Amino acid sequence: MQVIFTNACVIDGISPTGRKNTAVIVDDATISWVGPMEQTGLADKSQSKVIDLAGKTLMPGLMDVHVHICQGTTPNPIAEYTETVPFQAIQGVTNASAFLNAGFTTVRSLGAFGYPDISVKEAVNQGLVPGPRILASGEMVMAHGSGEQGFMRPEVSFPKSGRFTGIEGARHAVRTQIYNGADVIKLIASGRVGSNAYTLPWDTEMTRDEMVAVCDEAHRFGRKVAAHAYSPDAVTDCTIAGVDSIEHGVMIDETTIELMAKNGTALVPTMTAFHNYLQPGAEERFPAYRLARGRPMAEIQQKNFSKYLEYGLTIATGSDGPRPGSHPGTTGLEMQLMVEAGMTTFQAVQATTSTASKVLGLKDKVGTIEVGKLADLIVVDGDPLADISILQNKEHIQLVMKNGSIVRSGLD
Ligand SMILES: [Zn+2]
Structure with missing residues (x-):
């Protein structure tokens, strides 16, 4: 099947401005042409589906590199510990469809x-349910006594497969995730702002040697490591240990930012999660301990965001959602917050397309509109480079194509 998009303004994920009056041709799953229509040499279009995009934008499918696909439909803050695994899988199916319909063709x-995320990924890959390309981590890898456990009373049984002590334990925990189908390793390197644990969010919860073991084991199997870490100390250890992306990193200072930039360690700021603590009415939605910890952290992030840009950190978009009140695909808010913090709209688009694909290890396949890439594309009514907020509104996403197949279209 051939699809020809004509007269589009193409944001390709590489060039900082849109390429006007451009044709993009998709043959089966792959982009085969990007350029002026008159130079294609195509005489007979009778077998092709031609879609005129005059006045519209064609851009790479959006990516959210930090989601929790099996959560977010209920307001229970410890849902992942109290809901059954099958119920989480059902949420995952619902969320997968919602992400795709909102223009997100890849999520991590x-x-x-209990691995419901792996099951949802398999179901999407087998064509049983609609959804984006999914990279899934399985269970979080964390040290025994992690703040993550602070969500539960000590005597309550806590999921064990990712919990470890010592270097051998770290290797075992990583191997267990890979055995269960993990595409990426999620490491909890520091405490949690969300749990009322005795360990604090900025505590580093494991030794650097344990982090090195996690990274070594993951990398040997070709998996990247995404580490939850807040403080300069925790992020420094992760960076030196070989972690690929720092998730949150809200408290990093200039020295840490410089080290990350030098090492090429990516940052996924998840501003949406912290922004929520500063909003009016936060007192009704979050417990006091969480606000007492989270608000000063959010303020550090807002203050230091310009330094991320100054040092040229690799930044990818991650919503840390969905959550009640922020539905799958409202990840556009994350882009808007990054723009308000100092990014250009083009940098925010890159963070959600081309840069995201690099962070996920998918840059040869998706993330830009180039000949040879898989056709993960969206049509936007309007210009996201002029107004990034339009990507939050599903009404503006008029067509979604994944792997060359049109999964939703309001253009017919
Ligand atoms: Zn998260």
């Missing part, structure tokens, strides 16, 4: 106990 899910 970072943490689900």
Whole structure:
């Protein structure tokens, strides 16, 4: 099947401005032409589906590199510990469809106990249910006594497959995730702002040697490591140990930012999660301990964001959602917050397309509109480079194509 998009303004993920009056041709799953229509040499279009995109934008499918695909439909803050695994899988199916319909053709899910995320990925890959390309981590890898456990009373049984002590334990925990189908390893390197644990969010919860073992084991199997870490100390250890992306990193200072930039360690700021603590009415939605910890952290992130840009950190978009009140695909808010913090709209688009694909290890396949790439594309009514907020509104996403197949279209 051949699909020809004509007269599009193409944001390709590489060039900082849209390429006007451009044709993009998709043959089966792959982009085969990007350029002026008159130069294609195509005489007979009778066998092709031609879609005129005059006045519209064609851009790479969006990516959210930090989601929890099996959560977010209920307001229970410890849902992942109290809901059954099958119920989480059902949420995952619902969320997968919602992400795809909102223009997200790739997501990375970072943490689900009992592996419902892996099941949802398999179901999408087998064509049983609609959904984006999913990279899934399985269970989070963490040290025994992690703040993550602070969500539960000590005597309550806590998921064990990712929990470890010592270097051998770290290797075992990583191997267990890979055995269960993990595409990426989610490491909890520091405490949690969300749990009322005795360990604090900025505590580093394992030794650097344990982190090195996690990274070595993951990399040997070709898996990247995404580490939850907040403080300069924790992020420094992760960076030196070989972690590929720092998730949150809200408290990093200039020295840490410089080290990450030098090492090429990516940052996924997940501003949406922290922004929520500063909003009016936060007192009704979050417990006091969480606000007491989270608000000063959010303020550090807002203050230091310009330094991320100054040092040229590799930044990818991650919503850390969905959550009640922020539905799958409202990840556009994350882009808007990054723009408000100092990014250009083009940098925010890159963080959600081309840069995201690099962070996920998929840059040869998706993330840009180039000949030879898989056709993960969206049509936007309007210009996201002029107004990034339009990507939050599903009404503006008029067509979604994944792997060359049109999965939703309001253009017919
Ligand atoms: Zn998360």
